[in-house]
Amino acid sequence: MPDAPLGGNVKNSGRIGLWLGRNWVLLFLLLEVVAFSALGTRFLTLENIQNIFVACTVVLLLGMGETFVIITGGIDLSVGFVMGFGAVICAKFMVILQAAGLPQGASIPLAALICLLIGLIPGWVNGTLVARLKVPPFLATFGMYGIAYGFSEIISKNTPISGLPHAAGVIGNEYLLYIVPQKMVSFLVRPQNITRLEMRSMLAIIPIIVVIAFIFVGVFSFLLRRTRFGRHTYAIGGSMDSALRAGVNVTAHLTIIYMISSFFASLSGVLYVLKYVTGRADAGSARMLDAVVAVVIGGASLYGGTGTVKGTIIGALIIATLETGMVNLSIPYHNRYIVIGGILVFAVVIDQFFPELIGRRD
Amino acid sequence: MFGQGLTQQNKTAQRVLLYIGERWSAFFLLLMLVVFSLGAPNFFAFKNFTNILYFSTTYALLAAGETFVIITGGIDLSVGFVMGFVNVSSAIIMRNLHAAGHPEAVSMLIGAAVGLALGVIPGLINGLLVARLRVPPFIATLGMYGIANGVALNLCEGFPIYFLPPRAREIGNGFLAYLVPGKGFSFFHRPQNLDAGDLRALTGILPTTVIVTVVILIIFAFILGRTKFGRHTYAIGGSMDAAIRAGINVPGHLVRIYIISSMFAAVAGVLYVFRAGIGNFTTMSSSYELFAIASVVIGGASLMGGKGTIGGTVIGILILMTLQTGLNITGIPSFYRYIATGLILITAVVIDQLTPERRTISA
Amino acid sequence: MENPMLEVRSLTKRFGGLVAVDQMDMQVYPGEVVGLLGDNGAGKSTLIKMVSGVYHPDGGQIFFQGKEVKMVSPMDALELGIETLYQDLALAENLDAYSNIFLGREKTKPFLGFIKVLDHEFMQEESKKVLNRLEIEIPSLHNQIKTLSGGQRQAVAIGRSIYWNAKLLIMDEPTAALGVHEQRKVLDLVRLLRSQNIPIIVISHQLYDIFSVTDRLVIMRRGKKVAERITKDTTPEEVVGLITGSEEVERNNRPG
Numbered sequence: 001m002p003d004a005p006l007g008g009n010v011k012n013s014g015r016i017g018l019w020l021g022r023n024w025v026l027l028f029l030l031l032e033v034v035a036f037s038a039l040g041t042r043f044l045t046l047e048n049i050q051n052i053f054v055a056c057t058v059v060l061l062l063g064m065g066e067t068f069v070i071i072t073g074g075i076d077l078s079v080g081f082v083m084g085f086g087a088v089i090c091a092k093f094m095v096i097l098q099a100a101g102l103p104q105g106a107s108i109p110l111a112a113l114i115c116l117l118i119g120l121i122p123g124w125v126n127g128t129l130v131a132r133l134k135v136p137p138f139l140a141t142f143g144m145y146g147i148a149y150g151f152s153e154i155i156s157k158n159t160p161i162s163g164l165p166h167a168a169g170v171i172g173n174e175y176l177l178y179i180v181p182q183k184m185v186s187f188l189v190r191p192q193n194i195t196r197l198e199m200r201s202m203l204a205i206i207p208i209i210v211v212i213a214f215i216f217v218g219v220f221s222f223l224l225r226r227t228r229f230g231r232h233t234y235a236i237g238g239s240m241d242s243a244l245r246a247g248v249n250v251t252a253h254l255t256i257i258y259m260i261s262s263f264f265a266s267l268s269g270v271l272y273v274l275k276y277v278t279g280r281a282d283a284g285s286a287r288m289l290d291a292v293v294a295v296v297i298g299g300a301s302l303y304g305g306t307g308t309v310k311g312t313i314i315g316a317l318i319i320a321t322l323e324t325g326m327v328n329l330s331i332p333y334h335n336r337y338i339v340i341g342g343i344l345v346f347a348v349v350i351d352q353f354f355p356e357l358i359g360r361r362d
Numbered sequence: 363m364f365g366q367g368l369t370q371q372n373k374t375a376q377r378v379l380l381y382i383g384e385r386w387s388a389f390f391l392l393l394m395l396v397v398f399s400l401g402a403p404n405f406f407a408f409k410n411f412t413n414i415l416y417f418s419t420t421y422a423l424l425a426a427g428e429t430f431v432i433i434t435g436g437i438d439l440s441v442g443f444v445m446g447f448v449n450v451s452s453a454i455i456m457r458n459l460h461a462a463g464h465p466e467a468v469s470m471l472i473g474a475a476v477g478l479a480l481g482v483i484p485g486l487i488n489g490l491l492v493a494r495l496r497v498p499p500f501i502a503t504l505g506m507y508g509i510a511n512g513v514a515l516n517l518c519e520g521f522p523i524y525f526l527p528p529r530a531r532e533i534g535n536g537f538l539a540y541l542v543p544g545k546g547f548s549f550f551h552r553p554q555n556l557d558a559g560d561l562r563a564l565t566g567i568l569p570t571t572v573i574v575t576v577v578i579l580i581i582f583a584f585i586l587g588r589t590k591f592g593r594h595t596y597a598i599g600g601s602m603d604a605a606i607r608a609g610i611n612v613p614g615h616l617v618r619i620y621i622i623s624s625m626f627a628a629v630a631g632v633l634y635v636f637r638a639g640i641g642n643f644t645t646m647s648s649s650y651e652l653f654a655i656a657s658v659v660i661g662g663a664s665l666m667g668g669k670g671t672i673g674g675t676v677i678g679i680l681i682l683m684t685l686q687t688g689l690n691i692t693g694i695p696s697f698y699r700y701i702a703t704g705l706i707l708i709t710a711v712v713i714d715q716l717t718p719e720r721r722t723i724s725a
Numbered sequence: 726m727e728n729p730m731l732e733v734r735s736l737t738k739r740f741g742g743l744v745a746v747d748q749m750d751m752q753v754y755p756g757e758v759v760g761l762l763g764d765n766g767a768g769k770s771t772l773i774k775m776v777s778g779v780y781h782p783d784g785g786q787i788f789f790q791g792k793e794v795k796m797v798s799p800m801d802a803l804e805l806g807i808e809t810l811y812q813d814l815a816l817a818e819n820l821d822a823y824s825n826i827f828l829g830r831e832k833t834k835p836f837l838g839f840i841k842v843l844d845h846e847f848m849q850e851e852s853k854k855v856l857n858r859l860e861i862e863i864p865s866l867h868n869q870i871k872t873l874s875g876g877q878r879q880a881v882a883i884g885r886s887i888y889w890n891a892k893l894l895i896m897d898e899p900t901a902a903l904g905v906h907e908q909r910k911v912l913d914l915v916r917l918l919r920s921q922n923i924p925i926i927v928i929s930h931q932l933y934d935i936f937s938v939t940d941r942l943v944i945m946r947r948g949k950k951v952a953e954r955i956t957k958d959t960t961p962e963e964v965v966g967l968i969t970g971s972e973e974v975e976r977n978n979r980p981g
Contacts, residue, residue: 075500077652135711136665138437142652146704153697226842228831231820235828238817245779245815246829246885247800281697289504302498305819334515341508348497 025314036325043328056320057213061268062291063312065261070295072237072257073304074137078144079265082122083284085152086269090115091161091279104167112270119266120259122148127255152281160280172274175204176211209271221309237304297347386713387677398688405691418683419575420630424654426579427626429675430619432658434599435667436499441627442650443510444484446643448631450514452477453523453641466527474632481628482621484510489617514643523641534636537566538573571633583672599667660710728791729754730924731893736785738771745771747948756922760935763945764968769928773895777809778802806892814882818871822863823852826885855884860910875902897928912938932961
């Protein structure tokens, strides 16, 4: 007996309610922005908004990797320390290459590339453990967390790495576009030779780091939404057995998924190096669980099968907005844990009680 | 393949392998003790072993509570911060009562009691979230982790809490018995009238905190292994659906389980106050709960639920603590222990996967 | 007599100490519908899972179109043209209907010249066509199938198995969750496919279905083949007896 179709009979008010319910994360974000703008000072400025985006990049990138993993029903607890591992490797190679005489234009990208390649290794190990040896993801990645941390400490000898090429910091802290009103427009290079007055009215648009991050986010979002690979990722999360029987090569696919996760973690490490001009083993340790939180707030379920990049982006922004806003209002930092803990639980409870919000995509 | 015309030797070899495989963590602990004793000069010493036990107590309590939760197929990520939260709260109460002039015993007792009572709350919330709102345990306890973290930081503002009743520290660092070789022996109190020479020879036997911990562990191991409550715990982990249909009050049971877990964390927090003499809280302590979870798994539990014992967990703790102490003594930098822990953990799971299922839960 | 499309010889599968399939011999010829019968635990599902690549045989051989095949994974079987409708449907609950029908073999179209993107329109169109053949109402192709009823899910699973121009179709309890009208549609479908010379193996407990569409019956008990019958030469009573073992007599009746 066919089910009574819901789509056609819901009245307009119900439709709006449905839309509200399904997009509550976005609304929450907007609410946050409104609240902080009203309560704080100079919150809704170009500079501050860009700060929020910069602040969210770590959680966002770690969250991107987690999104893929969580959709398949797994979890990656190693991302925090793989990020540190990546930061250390990247910084180390920058120093080495520079000492070997390479110009900055070459040493920086080359070091970054090496780091990203080496950064695939932890993911490969995780994936093999999970897919071939059937180790539960929680434990496999937790083991890797320890191993990555240990290696990072060894390589960095427990001190932050210094002596990096100067240009690294430039990339990490500068903007794409500078506009001095009525005077000039400059790409990538901060205008020098301008008066104090002009400097105050100068607009800096889009931090380079944010650009780099969002390029990768965009590419992988496309991958997840529009390709076979993405579709199979959801299928494995829905039912690994069904995917297997339909001919999907689950073992290889899962290995790649965990490699994607460690790729994003090391990418985040590279951006860390660019921003802070140093590499340290504990670079990502504080943000590890935030990444999972962002993904879950964004709508994914830890049981697998659901989740979107868009949701993760909003989740990361919610956290970053909250932190920036709290600083703005001088609220002590540690309260953010309480709020985020609350949002997290709320997010999951909503998903439990309104499953129809997830079930439909009309 | 197995079962096809094996010789007698092969069968025996198989049986031995199976025996070792099922108890590998115990064997591994033994192996570690031997290796470290041979490799490091001071390892095989009474003082060292006492140290290992001493430092294990906090983790052992956290891991014991975690064992109950993991057997039901859940997980509790909040234990580290609940411990911190209770630690800070009871310290504050002790300090305030003491400053108000109340006798030390009273302030300590009330501080401890309140701390333990507070420990019920996070567990209750976790349990309700998991059992009634069907929030995945990972998320529920992750949220609680954050909340406990925030509340504790609010209470102490990041600073340790000083000015506690001085007796607290004495009790926490006390031993069951004291021995001055050839001179005297006394229970609970340090012998009086000792000269310098005697003091140096004074050894403490069995720290009180260790005894308290061991007693609690024995009690709960009994509960887990031999009571209906314990049996139901395993049943829920095996199949929640089957447990429900057999008439077990699963939601109520789960709430109790999470309360047990946070109570263990609370006890750990209170003991900490007694041992350190201050209330303290560090924000980056997610190593506590992950360490505890690792021990439980190394000790033989499965994250899917249905398996695990307190004894196994204790062995897991001892393995990790021995590792850490051993590395310290032999002078190997401490971050190697992260690598080692990770490897041991992964090995534990792989061995578990490879060892064929044979055990039933024995009484 | 033409060669069998599928032949298994001495096929064996063990799980630990249990022998699930014990030296099974079976042939399936083009254009015939073979009913695979047996009580619970007889080994039917295990047998077909070896033919569909899910399990690896512990002994014996599988021949498809005369050549021996070793299947390492389900994709090998699918590429040979062996389609399977599993008893538990093997669907991904979190995906919608057309994604399930195309699961593992999604149709792509080029994007910007070289990137392969999912071709949703094509998959939806084709899915609509195949589901119309089954005449089962699915409210919307876009909703996750966990919102569908059991019968609708079965339709999606059947749709997947018939869409891909199978050379051999295996159906494990195809009418289990269906109403009477829909059951009849499925049986008509089976007859249609047979008329197109496609061989089909049907596992079913519904003797009515068995007797209305099959040409030949293979009966298993405890992993072994205990009998073969030509459907029109036997009766439900005899078949039940062979399944449960109350009839020990075996008359070998191979189609000539």
